[in-house]
Amino acid sequence: MSDAAPHSQSSCPGLSRASTDLGATGKNVDGRDKPGHDGVRGRGLRALSALAFTLILAIAGFVGWVYSLGPLPFDEARQVSTTIVDRNGKLLRAYAMADGRWRLPVDAKINVDPTYLKLLFAYEDQRFYAHNGLDPLALARAALQLGTRGHIVSGGSTITMQLARLMEPRRQRSLHAKLRQIVRAIELERTLSKEQILDLYLALAPYGGNLEGIRAASIAYLGKEPKRLSLAEAALLVALPQSPETRRLDRHPDAARKARDRVLDRMVEEHVVSADDARQAKAVPVPKLRKPMPILAPHASDTALSTVKDAPVIKLTLDANLQKVLEPLARDRAIALGPNISVGIIVVDNESGGVLARVGSADYFDESRAGQVDMTRAVRSPGSTLKPFIYGLAFEDGFVHPDSLIDDRPVRFGSYAPENFDMTFQGTVPVRKALQLSLNVPAIVLLDRVGSSRLTSRLRQAGGNLVLPKDETPGLAMGLGGVGVTLQDLAQLYAGFARLGTTKPLREVVTDRDDREPLRLLDQVAAWQVGNVLLGTPPPENAAHNRIAFKTGTSYGYRDAWSVGFDGRMTIGVWVGRPDGAPVPGLIGRVAAAPILFDAFARTGKTLAPLPKAPRGTLVAGNAKLPLPLKRFRPVGELVRTGSEQALHIQFPLNGSRIDVDRSGSRENAAMPVKVAGGVLPMTIMVNGAAFGEIDGRRQRLIDPPGPGFARVTVIDATGAADTVVIRIQ
DSSP states (O other), X not given: XXXXXXXXXXXXXXXXXXXXXXXXXXXXXTXXXXXXXXXXXXXXXXXXXXXXXXXHHHHHHHHHHHHHTOSOOHHHHTOOOEEEEOTXXXXXXXXXXXXXXXXXXXXXXXXXXXXHHHHHHHHHOTTTTTXXXXXXXXXXXXXXXXXXXXXXXXXXXXXXXXXHHHHSOOSOOOHXXXXXXXXXXXXXXXXXXXXXXXHHHHHHOBOSTTEESHHHHIIIIISSOTTSOOHHHHHHHHHGGGSTTTTOTTTOHHHHHHHHHHHHHHHHHTXXXXXXXXXXXXXXXXXXXXXXXXXXXXXXXXXXXXXXXXOSEEEBSOOHHHHHHHHHHHHHHHHHHOTTOEEEEEEEETTTOBEEEEEOSSOTTOGGGTXXXXXXXXXXXXXXXXXXXXXXXXXXXTSOOTTSEEEESOOOBTTBOOOOTTSOOOEEEEHXXXXXXXXXXXXXXXXXXXXXXXXHHXXXXXXXXXXXXXXXXXXXXXXXXXXXXXHXXXXXXXXXXXXXXXXXXXXXXXXXOXXXXXXXXXOHHHHHHHHHHHTTSOOOTTOXXXXXXXXXXXXXXXXXXXXXXXXXXXXXXXXXXXXXXXXXXXXXXXXXXHHHHHHHHHHTOSOOOOOOOOOTTOOOOOGGXXXXXXXXXXXXXXXXXXXXXXXXXXXXXXXXXXEOOOOSSOHHHHOEEEEEESSOSSEEEEETTEEEEEEOTTSEEEEOOOSSEEEEEEEEOTTSOEEEEEEEEO
16 A cells, blocks of 8 residues: 555656646646636626626516507597497497497496306406416417317417407517517506406407497397397307408308307317207307398487587487387388378377487488488477467466367457368367367467467477467467477477476486476466366277377378377377478378377387376366356457346457558547447456546547557456457557
8 A cells, every 4th residue: 555655646747746836826837827716707707797788688678668569559449339228228229430340338247148258268268367468377278289289279368468469450470469469468457457358358359341349240140239149149259259251150151150169169178068058059050141230219319429429328218119119100100101201209208308219200211201300300380289288278377167168150360260170160069179179269269368479488488499480470370280399399298288287308318417497387287177188089990088188280281290199107299291391181180190199109018107186276077067257268358247237348349350540630530439338337448458548428438549569458347347359450
């Protein structure tokens, strides 16, 4: 052992020396610096610094790239087709966007069937509510399926990533585009709730052509909202957005069917649906035609669109179910009545004043019937439909009662001599019957007593905008249709009878605040009396009696036929005629409009509601039990006898007469005599409310006539009895 050690040292003397020198000097034998520990560490630090700098640059570049993306285009993504819905949220009509796309707003909780959502999540994004925009497990699964099966079985994109792609569409499919989707998806998750992301995706998902979103697709392809879908329908709507143009039902129905079936197969694999259910769903054929978007209440929708600005959803007071049954009624009746005839129908809720249905024409798209003209808002001659308001004011004034007697006989008001529709006279009839039979003479006689201006003022006060001919003042002819009014105003006024004397301004657009105040039409008793009388109006053939309070009307020349009726719940108005105002021989309200009115009430599907009970203080009595002044109505100048004395009566001037006054000569020549018969002296003459002296013992007196125009001359005797005539001074 001792001999081995020196031998080993002597065998490598150079190595030993070199090692000793290297350790002592820190340099190689050739004089260069040694590659020792400090040099290696310096290189490592420099490499690490370079790597960190590169990483910082990369991160900075990535952050800069992210910021360069700018904000997400939420404003554009949230643009949708304006939709008009009814009081219950049902779609009445939608309007395409400016570029022609159909994109309807979606609320998954309200608009979408849960079956569809279950299939969507299982097929597209199983952990939608768990991830933050990116699902690594889904990406790994997609890569594994691609590697093992050789084709894409499921994508790795989440619903949020797909929404990002829809908001910022890119033609190329690259790593850069995928990275952009991931960044945008994370941004979406930080900005929106899961519910908002889902709703936005369901509104933007493409379905081919100009259809975007599940609602537009379901309505166009299936003809219904996606609230209730079969398994086959739900699978079809899940499959279409994967390749919307190559699976369009109206162009490639076979490709759409195969895609639907693949969705069903996946659902069976995922144990979402049973094999039997999937087999039955596959047997269902797919639609091959695209259906038109619904257009219910087109006139009301057009009006709402023009008045309500920047609202994606406009809610109306209309009832879609009622609108759906009344539009065919108007169309069918118009066709039966003849060419160029149109029909307007409006239904009003009595209590709220909300419009429940508005049929503006027989057919919105029929040009021969001027379908786009809303006849519920057109000003037309109302015929006899204003008569109930004349009687209502007469009842309110207390000089007539529904069971009073009134004469239907020839009468003349100056040059105006009203006649009945059938050119006959009924003699003495109850006021009730005079209104129910729509006799013209009693209505005009009562209007003369009530006053045309007062009637006009009261109706306008209650919301009825009466339109008079240019430069005309209200006259007696307005009682028979010599004025213009719209069907909607007429319906509002008639609803005032059911409301016992007040009207509610009509409302069609639902707003958060309703500040409409009731408007006065009549006192409660008078309104109830009119409704009670109209309830007994003889109905059309084959219709039940005493069910609906209604009135008909026919304008001069058979241009307009009307019928307006009400029960305790609603008021319905019907107009029939030609929109251009041309006469239609034989067009009568009772024959043309009344049957539509009764049919409309029947189609509401509701039991007729009774009218309100008689208000407190209402005098309900037959003619025999009425007070003497109410037993019989007598026109101005024909009053009831008082005791054994003859009733006061102005013999001259005659009521309605025209008096020509010569003011060029003496005062005596210009004077106008007033002569009376009966009554008890002393008597006082009043002209237009001002006293003009007393009648002498011969029951006559000369007075200075007032200026040109109409004048009301009244004589009052000692007992308080009075007689009045209205004359025209020229």
